[in-house]
Amino acid sequence: MEREAEEPGWEVDPDDEQGAAIVAFVGRQLRARREAAGMRAAEFGSALGYGEGLVYKVESGKRIPRPEYLDKADEVLGAEGCITAMKEDVEAARYPKKVRSLARLEAKAVDVLWYGAHDIHGLLQTEGYMRALFGMRQPAYTPGEVDLVTAARMARRSIFEREPAPALSFVLEEVALRRPLGGRMVLRTQLEHLLEIGQLRSVSLQVMPIDLEEHAGADGSITMLKFKDGTGVGRSPGIAAGRPVDDPRQLRVLELRYGTIRAQALTPRESLAFTEQLLGEL
The missing domain is CATH 1.10.260.40 (lambda repressor-like DNA-binding domains)
Structure with a gap:
């Protein structure tokens, strides 16, 4: 056949x-x-x-x-x-070359720090949410390309099964949790998944409320990966024009900014309660 x-x-x-x-x-x-x-x-x-x-x-x-x-x-x-x-x-x-490189770095990281200005991190996304996102890309992906990038992103989620588990810290904007990309059922499943992931001892999920008068994330998203040997790599639109950096001084700037963002966001416990509240509104 x-x-x-x-x-x-x-x-x-x-x-x-x-x-x-x-x-x-x-x-x-x-x-x-x-x-x-x-x-x-x-x-x-x-x-x-x-x-x-x-x-x-x-x-x-x-x-x-x-x-x-x-x-x-x-x-x-x-x-x-x-x-x-x-x-x-x-x-x-x-998997695309870019994704393979990212997956290799994530596989070596002992700490992952991430703040997103508009979206939910790929490691936290459900398959339905991924497909909704990729289906909206312009220029449009073909169905085969959607399958390809979705499979690549799904494979990265094996980081949650690593032993010993890396420390994973995510700060998500409230607006990203409210935007019904793919429809209300896709969002419902996504919020349920976040509640499940947020229970893992190696994961810290925090929500940045939209009604804050001060916000240290105004310069855009932040990604930082730290490795066992003390080195790291980071990226943010406000540093080196958004290119990946590994200079300790630049990483220190990103880490300080990320620390402030975490302090301004809801605590992990408050964030899970807030996510449950949003889920109840759907």
């Missing part, structure tokens, strides 16, 4: 040389093993449950194979785990 048409978001990005090289290498390995086993592409595809056309696309590096494709190929070809072991590299190749 041909399942290619049912799998958007697994196309190779021609501008991602590293990802394309990984997929091409895996494709060559699959073809070599298939031919060594004396199987034609049509026969191999039938054994996997895919069409001959998809087999050729995977083997020529034009299509990223799904994890279950590799698992089944390993079984059919008797590769004893050699093909299955490629899944991690192939999965990484599926």
Whole structure:
């Protein structure tokens, strides 16, 4: 059965040389093993449950194979785990270069500090909220591109499962929690998710009320990642024109500003109660 048409978001990005090289290498390995086993592409595809056309696309590096494709190929070809072991590299190749870099940094961070002026952090978003956001982008994403960036963002949420868990601090603007992007049901599910995440001991969620007369976040959003060796990287529109910085003095400025923002926001306990109140209004 041909399942290619049912799998958007697994196309190779021609501008991602590293990802394309990984997929091409895996494709060559699959073809070599298939031919060594004396199987034609049509026969191999039938054994996997895919069409001959998809087999050729995977083997020529034009299509990223799904994890279950590799698992089944390993079984059919008797590769004893050699093909299955490629899944991690192939999965990484599926995500845009920018997201892969961010995910690598987040994976090493012991502290994550974030303040957003208009949105909810990607790590905190539900899949429905993500899809609503990506569906509004201009110029518009194709359905496959929406699948691609959504999957990349969902994969980053594994940070909540790390052991030991990093310390995650988020300050969200009240307006971001009130704006019904994607509709009221999407927002309801998103607020419920925030209440759940806010219960984690490694997570601090705070809400910045809209009626404050003083606001240290006037210069825009802040992102800071701190690492085990004492180094860090940060970003804010008010520092270095928004470019990522790792200079200790610039990081200190961002940290001081973030500390003031946290002091002005509702406490984590107050913020959860406020989120529950907003949920009750929907």
